[in-house]
Amino acid sequence: MELDVDPFxxxxxxxxxxxxxxxxxxAPAVWLPAHGVWATGRHEEVSAVFRDWGTWTSTAGTGLADIRRGEGWRPPSVLLDADPPAHTAARRVMNRVLAPRALADLEARFAExxxxxxxxxxxxxEVDAAVALGERFPMTVLPDAVGLAVEGREHLLPYAALNFESMGPHNxxxxxxxxxxxxAREYVARQVRREALTDDGIGAAIYAFADAGDITEADAALLVRSFLSAGIDTTILALGSVVHELARRPDQWAALHADPGLARAAFEEGLRLHTPSPVIGRTATRRVVIGEAExxxxxxxxxxxxxxxxxxxxxxxxDTFDLHRRAAGHTSFGAGVHNCVGQxxxxxxxxxxxxxxxxxxxxLEPAGESTPRLSNWLRGFSSVPVRLVPA
Incomplete structure (x- = not known):
């Protein structure tokens, strides 16, 4: 079925x-002539595609462009743009680097x-929660955790924006x-080198696996880059969206205030309702039938x-935000071998x-209207004005 809709x-x-x-x-799958691609928006089909990397490859890139034709703006990611077996070694390293036990020391720093x-x-x-909360916190703790120097971090957001906007059309x-x-590109190229990183961060832990022969030095640099391109904007937007919703639902805020242990549930529900990275691409390795679409x-x-x-x-x-909902099963972190390593x-x-x-x-109350962020590959708010009444 052809649909005259341009999602970009x-x-x-x-x-x-x-x-x-x-x-x-x-339909289960529709043809979008505006960009010459198929699209599916149903939970069952999306989940099935995620789990079938043999049929739906990531090696052609996860954006609109086919990176096999040299259309990408950066070297392919050894995680996002690879399938097993090439993907396996890098994923195994990241699973070990980001195991809960390995990250235990970060909890105190995050809390502080x-x-x-x-x-x-x-x-x-009164603050703009998109900036004062959603942006400030990840922009502090994630670069610290990776092991970046403080100087030059202002390049991180422009770099991440370039990464996500380049996944979409040339607009x-x-x-x-x-x-x-x-x-920003030159900054990140410098920062992913071993010598630019502190010796006690996630970046150094990744390079330790290169020393052990599990991955190459070049792959270690690409893995560090993944944190700097994919892990900041998505978290910023997700946090801003949750605050946007909670500020407009006094009963939901009261429940969270009474039980801060519901923070995780609120975050998951925010990810579901305002998916920060709402589209991702796969490429068919063979003819596939989805519903009536070929x-x-x-x-x-x-x-x-x-x-x-x-x-x-x-x-x-x-379409309703409910922090008491069991949001498990949302697709915001993907599924299968390509589920988000930074989740x-x-x-x-x-x-x-x-x-x-x-x-x-x-x-927590609204102090004005929230402003959507316009982005090819991200979703959320660029501004979330709120008023905070202390306990």
């Missing part, structure tokens, strides 16, 4: 849910920074990201994760910040 049109990006709904409800960030917001009383958003990137070999299929996470076939009242840290960050916020703030 600026007006659609400003209000994406109607387009998501149209794609999801039209979260308390300081929240304290400053409470003193101010004004991508052009602006390229303009703003400036020296996807040809080497054709791209867009997995509309934001649509799948609001699929009424999977969720009751899917453990993202959850640690969310539990630290949202938990600190719940303990310190009796009432």
């Amino acid at each position: 049109a600026l007006d659609v990006l400003a209000d994406p849910v109607p387009a998501d709904t149209a794609i999801r409800e039209a 920074v979260a308390a300081a960030v929240v304290d400053d917001a409470v003193v101010a009383r 004004a958003l991508r052009a602006e990201a390229e303009r703003r990137a400036g020296g 996807v040809g070999a080497d054709q791209k299929l867009l997995l509309m994760l934001g649509a799948a996470n609001r699929d009424p076939r999977r969720w009751d009242a899917p 453990v840290i993202a959850r640690m960050e969310a539990e630290a910040l949202l938990g600190a916020l719940a303990r310190r703030v009796a009432r």
Whole structure:
């Protein structure tokens, strides 16, 4: 079935849910002539594609472009743009580097920074939560955890923006990201080197596996780069979206304030309702039939994760934020061998910040309208004005 919907049109990006709904409800898979790709927005189909890497390869890239034709702006990722067996060694290393026991020392640091960030917001009383909370906290703790020097971190957000905008079409958003990137690419190229990293961070732990022969030195650098390109903006947007929802639902905030242990549940529900990376691409290795659609070999299929996470076939009242919902099964972190390797840290960050916020703030209220962030490959808010009443 052909559908005249462009998920990357600026007006659609400003209000994406109607387009998501149209794609999801039209058929199990639809053809989008605007970009010459297939798309699926149903939870069952998206989950199945994620788990079948043999049929749906990542080696052609996870954006619109086919990186096998040299269309990528950066070297392919050894995690995102690879399938087993090439993917296996790198994934095994990251699973060990990011095992909960290996990250235990970060919990105290995350809690310390979260308390300081929240304290400053409470003193101010009115803040833009997208920046003062959602951006400030990850931009402090994640670079620290990787082992980056403090100098030059202002390049991280332009670099990440370039990464995500480049996954989409050659439009004004991508052009602006390229303009703003400036020296960000050169900065990241320097920072992923062993000698630029502290000897007690995640980056050094990755390089230790290169020393042991588990991966190459070049692959170690690419793995460090993955943290700097994929793990910051998504967490920033996810945190901002949760605060946006909680500020507008006094009963939900009261429940979290009464039980800060619900921070994890609030984060998962925010990921479901406002999927921070709402689309990802796969490419068919052979002819595949989805419903009545025949996807040809080497054709791209867009997995509309934001649509799948609001699929009424999977969720009751899917357009409603409910921190008491069991949101397990959302597609925001992927599934199968390509599930998000950084999800453990993202959850640690969310539990630290949202938990600190719940303990310190009796009432959380909107202080203005939130502003959506326009992005080819991200979803959330660029501004979330809130008022905080201390406990």
